[in-house]
Amino acid sequence: MTHPVHTPVVAADGGLISFSLADLLAGRATTMRVELSDAGAAEPWLTRLVGAEASLAALGQGQADLPARPELGRLALLLWLRRWWPAGPSLGIPSLDPALLDLETAVATADVEDLAEGLLDGFEASPAELFDAAIADGALAASAWPVADDVRALCARLAAWFDDQDDVVRAEAAACVETPAPSQNRYALAAGLDPVAPGEGVLASGRASVDWARVPPGILDAGEDTVTWRIVAAAAATRLEVVVAGAFADAAITAFASHEGEPFAEVPLELGAGRFTGAAELAGTAAHVHSGRITVVVGVADEGVAGTTSEDRAEVVALVRARPTGIRTLAERAAAASADEEF
Numbered sequence: 001m002t003h004p005v006h007t008p009v010v011a012a013d014g015g016l017i018s019f020s021l022a023d024l025l026a027g028r029a030t031t032m033r034v035e036l037s038d039a040g041a042a043e044p045w046l047t048r049l050v051g052a053e054a055s056l057a058a059l060g061q062g063q064a065d066l067p068a069r070p071e072l073g074r075l076a077l078l079l080w081l082r083r084w085w086p087a088g089p090s091l092g093i094p095s096l097d098p099a100l101l102d103l104e105t106a107v108a109t110a111d112v113e114d115l116a117e118g119l120l121d122g123f124e125a126s127p128a129e130l131f132d133a134a135i136a137d138g139a140l141a142a143s144a145w146p147v148a149d150d151v152r153a154l155c156a157r158l159a160a161w162f163d164d165q166d167d168v169v170r171a172e173a174a175a176c177v178e179t180p181a182p183s184q185n186r187y188a189l190a191a192g193l194d195p196v197a198p199g200e201g202v203l204a205s206g207r208a209s210v211d212w213a214r215v216p217p218g219i220l221d222a223g224e225d226t227v228t229w230r231i232v233a234a235a236a237a238t239r240l241e242v243v244v245a246g247a248f249a250d251a252a253i254t255a256f257a258s259h260e261g262e263p264f265a266e267v268p269l270e271l272g273a274g275r276f277t278g279a280a281e282l283a284g285t286a287a288h289v290h291s292g293r294i295t296v297v298v299g300v301a302d303e304g305v306a307g308t309t310s311e312d313r314a315e316v317v318a319l320v321r322a323r324p325t326g327i328r329t330l331a332e333r334a335a336a337a338s339a340d341e342e343f
Contacts, residue, residue, distance in 0.1 A: 003213075003306060003308060003309075003312050004213075004306065005021075005084050005212065005213070005308055005312055005313075005316055006021050006312070006315070006316070007019070007020075007021060008021055008024055008076035008077055008079065008080035009076055009079070010072055010075050010076045010079065010112070010120075011123065011124065012034075012042065012045065012119050012120065013038075013041045013042065013045065013118060013119060013120065013121035013122055014036060014037055014038035014039065014040070014041030014042030014043075015034055015035055015036040015037055015038070015041075015042045015046075016034075016035045016037075017032055017033070017034050017072055017076070018032065018033045018035070018076070019032050019033075019068065019072075019073055019076050019077075021080065021316070021319060022319055024073055024076065024077045024080070025077075025319045025320065025322075025323045026319075026322070026323070026324065027324055027326075027327035029068045029073045030067065030068055031065050031066065031067060031068055032065070032066055032067075032068040032069065032072060032073065033063065033064070033065050033066075034046070034058055034063060034064050034065075034066055035062070035063045036058065036059065036062050036063060039059045039062070041121075042059070043055065043059060044117075044118050045116040045117065045118040045119035046058060046059065046116075048115075048116040048117065048118075048119075049066075049069065049115070049116040049119065050066055054066065069115065071108070071111045071112050071115045072112060072115070074108045074111070075105070075108040075109060075111070075112050077329070078101060078104055078105045078108050078329065079105065081096060081101060081329065081331065081332075082098075082101050082105065082217060083217045084212060084217065084316065085217070085218070085222075085320070086212070086222035086313065086316055086317050086320060087218070087221070087222055087248065088220075088221035088222045088223040088226075088246055089221065089223075089246070090221055090223030090224075090226070090246065091221075091222060091223050091317055091321075092321070093222070093317070093320055093321070094335035094336065094338065094339045095218060095248050095335065096218070096331040096332065096334075096335050097139075097143040097331055097334060097335065098133075098139070098218060099133075099134045099135075099139035099140040099142075099143050099144075100134075100140070100143055100144070100147070100151070100330050100331040100334055101329075101331045102130045102131070102133045102134035102140075103130070103131065103134040103140060103151065103154055103155070103158075103330070104154065104329055104330050104331060105125075105130050106127045106128075106130035106131045106134065106158060107127070107154050107157055107158060107161075109123070109125070109126065109127045109130060110127040110157075110158065110161045113127070114161075127158065127161065127162075128162070128167060128170055131158060131162075131170060131173075131174065132170075135173065135177065140177060141177060141178050141179060143334065144177070144179040144334075145179055146333070146334040146337035146338055147330050147333050147334045147337065148179035150330050150333075151177065151179055151330070152177070152179065154330065155174045155175065155177045156174070156175065158170075158174040159171045159172075159174035159175040162174060192228035192243055192245065193205075193228050193229075193230055193241055193243050196232055197234070199234070199235060200232050200233065200234045201232070201233045202230050202231070202232055202233075203230075203231045203232070203233050203238070203290035204230065204231045204289075204290040204291065204294060205228075205229065205230035205231070206228075206229055206230075206294060206296070207225045207227060207228055207229075208225070208227040208229065208295070208296045208297070208298070209223075209224045209225055209226065209227065209310060209313075210222070210226060210227060210244065210298050210299065211297070211298075211299065211307045211308050212308045212313060213305055213306060213307050213308050214297065214298065214299030214300045214301070214305055214307060215251070215253060215298060215299035215300075216251050218248055218249060219247065219248055219249055219250075219251045219253070220244060220246055220247060220248065220276075220298075221245060221246025221247075221248075222313070222317070223246070224310060224313070226244055226245045226246050227242065227243070227244050227245075227255075227296060227298055228242070228243045228244075228245070229241065229242045229243075229255070229257070229296045231282070231289065231290050231294075233290075237281045237282070237283075237287070238281070238282045238287040238288075239279050239280060239281050239282060240257055240265045240267055240279065240280050240282055241267075241277075241278075241279045242255040242257075242267045242269065242276075242277070242278050242279070242296060242298075243275055243276070243277050244269060244275060244276040244277075244298055245274070245275045246274065246275065247271055247272075247274055247275050247276055250271040251271075253268075253269045253276055253298060253299060254266055254267065254268050254269060254278075254298075254299070254301075255267040255269055255278065255296055255297065255298050256296070256297045256298075256301040257294065257295070257296050257297075258294070258295045258297075259286075259289045259292055259293070259294050259295075260292050260293050261293075261295075263301075264282070264285075264286040264289055265280050265282055265286055266280065267279065267280045268280075269298070276298075
């Protein structure tokens with residue numbers, strides 16, 4: 001089964017609309033797959049989208065490969081960017097600003113609602129909710145400077161759309177978004193573990209990679225081998241120390257350690273200067289774990305999570321690096337401009 005990291009989707013009312021990640025990132029998506037879970041709910045919007053004849057055939061089969069609609073492809077890509085974009089200096093890929101992504105996704109969602117009424121019934125967020133998130137605490141104004149003209153243009157489109165929806169408050173807010181001078185938002189890819197104190201000894205150490213599926217999006221460097229851990233013997237107690245290099249923002253994150261497949265420690269991680277760090281004392285039999293297969297997982301350790309592999313991550317990084325500059329989203333263009341400013 002293909003991991004969701006490879007398949008941008010739009011959750012429609014009564015079905016899923018999916019695209020090839022490689023095609024969307026390359027700007028060449030020609031087909032989209034519609035898979036139906038509730039034909040009755042899907043029939044009205046599907047008929048508006050593809051016409052009665054094609055709709056009837058798709059409803060009968062439960063799925064269909066249809067000509068891609070650019071509005072749906074753009075929304076699927078933006079939703080994918082919000083969840084899976086592999087940012088990190090170690091990869092040479094800048095992070096994307098959440099407020100700009102929210103703004104673009106608000107416009108894309110409005111476009112899809114205009115394309116086929118009812119398609120997004122029960123969708124994860126409305127244009128209004130996305131716009132509210134974008135402007136909250138002045139986030140959009142602070143991030144808009146590299147692409148100020150484009151931000152104003154998108155806000156003008158939203159203002160007109162909100163006006164058509166009789167949402168006067170948001171129409172006025174969208175028409176009045178300001179784009180002030182730049183502000184810096186960066187981090188350093190911090191080094192690994194600090195030296196041990198005199199009298200202490202390292203019993204075991206290693207490195208690991210962050211599984212993108214187990215942590216919130218936009219929090220950590222997406223590169224490989226950013227996790228460093230060690231078991232330290234001290235006079236008072238034996239402890240497990242974990243450092244995750246490359247932090248974009250704060251979040252509640254825990255590292256879970258296992259020995260030969262058996263869990264033996266949980267380490268709450270706290271945000272520091274460009275990294276997350278944490279330590280936990282090892283009591284009882286766990287204090288004697290220092291050989292054999294030791295695994296450290298950062299983020300959700302539930303076996304029910306569909307995790308990404310190093311091959312999954314490498315494939316996505318390669319596709320992102322090959323993405324043509326001429327089809328970049330607003331958030332991508334802003335990230336590239338900000339990166340140029342820093343150097």
